Amino acid sequence: MTNNPGHRSPEIDNHHPTLGAVDDYHPVGDELDILMGAWRARLPVLLKGPTGCGKTKLVESAARRLGLDLITVSCHEDMLAADLVGRYLLEGADTVWQDGPLTTAVRKGAICYLDEIVEARVDATVVIHSLADHRRQLFIDRLNEALDAPDSFMLIVSYNPGYQTLLKDLKPSTRQRFVAVELDFAPPALEHQIVKEQSGASEEAVVALIRLGQAVRHLNEPSMSEMVSTRALIAAARLHTSGLSLKRAARSAIAAMLTDDATVTRSISELIDAYVA
Amino acid sequence: MPTSPDRPTVAGLEMLARAVSGHLVCVKATNGPDQDVFLSGNTIVVDEGRLNAVTRAQVVVQAAMYDAGSFDPRVLRHLVGRSAAAARYCAMEGLRAMALTSDRLPPFVAAWAADLRDIPTTGSAEESMRIAVRRPQVPAAPEFFGRIKPGRAMLASARTGREHDSDVKIRDESGVDEADDPDTEGDETKSVNALANPLGANLPTARLWQSLFKHSGGKSADAGTQAVGGKPVARPSKRPSGGRRLDIGRRLAAAARKLIAGKYVGDARYPEWDASSKRYRNDWVTVHELEPWNPDTFRDHAALARIDMMKAPTALTRSLARNVLEIAPNGRSEFGEQLHTDGVVDLAYWHRSGSGSPPLPFIGKKRERPAVAALVLLDVSSSTLDTSAHAEGDTGSVFDQHLKLSYRITTALDALGVPVGLYAFRSWGRDMVHVMPVKGLRESPSALTIRRIGHLSPAGFTRTGGAIRHCTCILERQAEGMKRVIILVSDGHPYDDGYDGAQASGDTRHAMSEARLRGVGFICVGVTAPKSQESHDLSAALDSASALHVANISGIERQLGKLIRQALADTRRRGDHTSSAMPA
Numbered sequence: 002m003t004n005n006p007g008h009r010s011p012e013i014d015n016h017h018p019t020l021g022a023v024d025d026y027h028p029v030g031d032e033l034d035i036l037m038g039a040w041r042a043r044l045p046v047l048l049k050g051p052t053g054c055g056k057t058k059l060v061e062s063a064a065r066r067l068g069l070d071l072i073t074v075s076c077h078e079d080m081l082a083a084d085l086v087g088r089y090l091l092e093g094a095d096t097v098w099q100d101g102p103l104t105t106a107v108r109k110g111a112i113c114y115l116d117e118i119v120e121a122r123v124d125a126t127v128v129i130h131s132l133a134d135h136r137r138q139l140f141i142d143r144l145n146e147a148l149d150a151p152d153s154f155m156l157i158v159s160y161n162p163g164y165q166t167l168l169k170d171l172k173p174s175t176r177q178r179f180v181a182v183e184l185d186f187a188p189p190a191l192e193h194q195i196v197k198e199q200s201g202a203s204e205e206a207v208v209a210l211i212r213l214g215q216a217v218r219h220l221n222e223p224s225m226s227e228m229v230s231t232r233a234l235i236a237a238a239r240l241h242t243s244g245l246s247l248k249r250a251a252r253s254a255i256a257a258m259l260t261d262d263a264t265v266t267r268s269i270s271e272l273i274d275a276y277v278a
Numbered sequence: 279m280p281t282s283p284d285r286p287t288v289a290g291l292e293m294l295a296r297a298v299s300g301h302l303v304c305v306k307a308t309n310g311p312d313q314d315v316f317l318s319g320n321t322i323v324v325d326e327g328r329l330n331a332v333t334r335a336q337v338v339v340q341a342a343m344y345d346a347g348s349f350d351p352r353v354l355r356h357l358v359g360r361s362a363a364a365a366r367y368c369a370m371e372g373l374r375a376m377a378l379t380s381d382r383l384p385p386f387v388a389a390w391a392a393d394l395r396d397i398p399t400t401g402s403a404e405e406s407m408r409i410a411v412r413r414p415q416v417p418a419a420p421e422f423f424g425r426i427k428p429g430r431a432m433l434a435s436a437r438t439g440r441e442h443d444s445d446v447k448i449r450d451e452s453g454v455d456e457a458d459d460p461d462t463e464g465d466e467t468k469s470v471n472a473l474a475n476p477l478g479a480n481l482p483t484a485r486l487w488q489s490l491f492k493h494s495g496g497k498s499a500d501a502g503t504q505a506v507g508g509k510p511v512a513r514p515s516k517r518p519s520g521g522r523r524l525d526i527g528r529r530l531a532a533a534a535r536k537l538i539a540g541k542y543v544g545d546a547r548y549p550e551w552d553a554s555s556k557r558y559r560n561d562w563v564t565v566h567e568l569e570p571w572n573p574d575t576f577r578d579h580a581a582l583a584r585i586d587m588m589k590a591p592t593a594l595t596r597s598l599a600r601n602v603l604e605i606a607p608n609g610r611s612e613f614g615e616q617l618h619t620d621g622v623v624d625l626a627y628w629h630r631s632g633s634g635s636p637p638l639p640f641i642g643k644k645r646e647r648p649a650v651a652a653l654v655l656l657d658v659s660s661s662t663l664d665t666s667a668h669a670e671g672d673t674g675s676v677f678d679q680h681l682k683l684s685y686r687i688t689t690a691l692d693a694l695g696v697p698v699g700l701y702a703f704r705s706w707g708r709d710m711v712h713v714m715p716v717k718g719l720r721e722s723p724s725a726l727t728i729r730r731i732g733h734l735s736p737a738g739f740t741r742t743g744g745a746i747r748h749c750t751c752i753l754e755r756q757a758e759g760m761k762r763v764i765i766l767v768s769d770g771h772p773y774d775d776g777y778d779g780a781q782a783s784g785d786t787r788h789a790m791s792e793a794r795l796r797g798v799g800f801i802c803v804g805v806t807a808p809k810s811q812e813s814h815d816l817s818a819a820l821d822s823a824s825a826l827h828v829a830n831i832s833g834i835e836r837q838l839g840k841l842i843r844q845a846l847a848d849t850r851r852r853g854d855h856t857s858s859a860m861p862a
Contacts, residue, residue, distance in 0.1 A: 036351045079609070080611075081609065087629055089627050091627070096627055122609055142440035142635045143628075143631075143635070184819065189381045205385075208385060209385050212381065212382050212383060212384065212385060215382035216294075216298060216382040216384075217297060218295065219296070219297050219298070219299070219300035219382060220296050220297050220300075229340075247456075264289065265293075267287075267289070267290070268287075268289045268290045268292070268293035269293065270290075270292065271286055271287060271289075271290025271291075271293065271294070272294055272297060274286070274290070274292050274335050275286075275290075275294050275338070275384045275386075276384045276385065277356050278385070278386065
């Protein structure tokens with residue numbers, strides 16, 4: 002590993018040196034064990050699951066338990082390899098190299114979590130190839146430098162297979178480098194516990210919200226591209242705890258977020274009427 | 279959005295029913311003398327004048343019972359004409375269904391159900407039925423359960439094609455219970471009579487069936503097997519050879535005759551072009567949207583794989599990508615026509631720093647997901663049972679080849695990011711046009727899609743106009759603001775009761791024109807069956823620019839992209855059409 006004297010570490014908002022003392026993640030199955038096992042075996046992990054099922058929470062929990070820094074990158078359509086690896090910036094009359102979040106994670110031996118990896122451009126996904134196989138090495142072409150990842154470094158990527166297609170899918174050559182962890186929404190009893198713990202809402206309110214969530218997930222409504230997530234249920238419960246009526250909270254956090262179709266929104270509002278007194 | 283908690287709407291009740299049952303359940307409001315809430319087929323009937331909190335609970339319980347299999351015709355047939363036993367059955371099944379759906383039961387319904395302590399707990403619909411028949415002391419269902427009307431459910435099973443392949447055997451309890459119950463529903467009793475009578479040649483409805491089938495292209499036709507979605511008419515050797523099952527089929531066919539005569543009010547009505555009077559007949563065709571269901575001829579994944587349906591349509595995807603995807607700016611490129619501002623600045627940095635690989639200074643381009651939505655409409659009428667054989671080896675019935683083609687088109691378009699739906703259709707007269715959703719526009723192809731495909735089998739006739747109009751509405755509703763196209767996979771041979779010759783081709787042409795005027799492109803593709811129809815039928819019903827019928831699937835796939843592009847180009851922009859040309 003080499004160090005360039007012109008390097009400086011970037012200030013990254015979601016870079017948490019310590020993630021808090023209390024771990025509020027409740028494993029649904031053996032996903033946490035797989036994640037810890039993969040870290041010990043120095044294997045990268047691909048998390049699959051619907052939006053709001055707890056992928057980020059899982060990664061935060063793993064980082065906390067391992068005592069590692071976590072660097073999260075939310076991938077987007079315009080993300081280039083340089084956005085991950087780093088780039089030169091002008092500073093006065095000079096150019097200064099700035100590490101990207103992936104390079105920072107490799108240098109620090111942290112966990113790098115690339116959220117919704119398929120959204121990134123192909124060059125950004127290909128850059129992780131050498132990190133994700135036996136080489137565990139990041140090549141920075143502009144510095145002509147190869148960084149060997151320390152043992153503590155871990156790469157975790159996530160994607161939601163529900164709304165991805167061939168145009169937005171992982172290349173097989175990328176996918177095959179990972180071990181996969183499939184996540185889904187927690188079963189009702191566990192989801193009840195999660196929502197209650199994270200919102201402080203009353204038992205009655207949580208029961209109504211959990212049943213509402215289960216009901217909406219059974220709908221096969223074409224205009225709804227997403228299902229109601231645990232995150233949305235927690236948001237509704239928190240709104241209620243902050244003083245709103247449960248019905249208004251559920252409409253804001255659930256009905257309005259699921260669809261833009263006015264007719265369907267109204268029908269979901271009526272569904273809320275049936276579940277929330 | 280303001281709603282009234284005490285005054286639910288039909289749309290709200292329908293969503294509630296779908297949420298509780300997890301199935302495509304409909305809710306219909308009637309204002310007749312019957313104020314009961316009950317389920318018929320996949321429709322929960324409610325009283326328009328009494329929509330309140332109790333109605334909401336009734337819809338929940340009925341939907342839960344639908345999911346729990348409480349309306350299985352094999353069980354319900356033992357309760358036909360026994361209203362008291364049916365009420366007891368409803369009580370036990372309601373309780374059982376609520377236990378099965380307890381994770382999503384509205385809390386107020388769960389609270390009401392908690393007070394019911396006298397109703398026995400059962401483990402299956404059969405057990406509930408046996409207890410209901412034998413033990414009159416079991417209490418009847420409370421009001422908030424709604425009612426179970428076995429006769430109506432049996433009739434509806436004929437309409438939806440939910441046939442029973444084995445009967446539940448019970449000891450005849452007619453001597454024990456109220457076989458002559460004076461309180462039996464009037465309609466049901468009549469229906470039971472209809473069920474009890476075999477196909478009578480002198481009945482007006484029977485004559486209707488005869489008129490329906492005598493023009494079926496020379497094929498023999500059994501109304502019973504057609505109506506229940508059972509064995510296809512062109513394979514008489516595969517029909518049940520006799521006995522109880524055939525008898526039930528005939529009885530259900532008789533029940534379906536009543537429906538065809540116009541007693542059932544369906545889900546959506548559309549006009550039809552009358553070729554003789556040169557004007558539209560308003561509300562002429564009734565289209566029912568039903569889940570594909572036919573356990574008799576169900577084909578699993580392995581059976582469908584044997585007709586090569588599961589092979590990845592790589593060449594088709596590539597061909598469609600060339601014709602359907604749009605080229606859009608995308609990041610940076612080493613070569614190009616337009617400079618990328620940041621790329622040029624990066625290049626300047628690179629020249630000064632001199633390390634690493636040079637940045638890309640041009641704007642890149644790539645094919646992007648288009649703003650196009652498609653709906654593949656598969657003809658599953660019995661005329662597709664004809665076989666076709668040719669040099670490329672795509673042998674088998676036209677239906678199998680069309681099934682394969684439809685699924686390949688659907689998966690190829692889905693892979694390109696195009697919202698694509700797959701629907702199947704057939705008809706039995708103008709009151710029974712069935713449109714069956716196999717894959718919705720926003721669904722991904724999944725095991726559920728394969729399971730629905732497995733339930734498709736050819737039966738009935740081809741009232742193409744109604745199906746096209748219904749699918750045009752689906753696309754208008756679900757793909758607003760996008761370019762839209764309907765891909766009809768059919769032998770191009772519209773035919774139904776009162777729907778042949780100039781009438782059929784005229785209405786089909788009008789339905790296509792209406793679609794185009796509404797901004798929905800239209801094409802029709804299919805393999806040519808040597809003996810299935812005369813060429814003039816095709817040219818009469820479909821204009822040559824939008825139709826492609828060649829002898830093999832690969833020939834269609836090679837040209838499909840161009841056809842779609844042409845269809846989209848032909849479609850007028852939304853708002854360009856004159857409403858005078860359209861039916862009300």
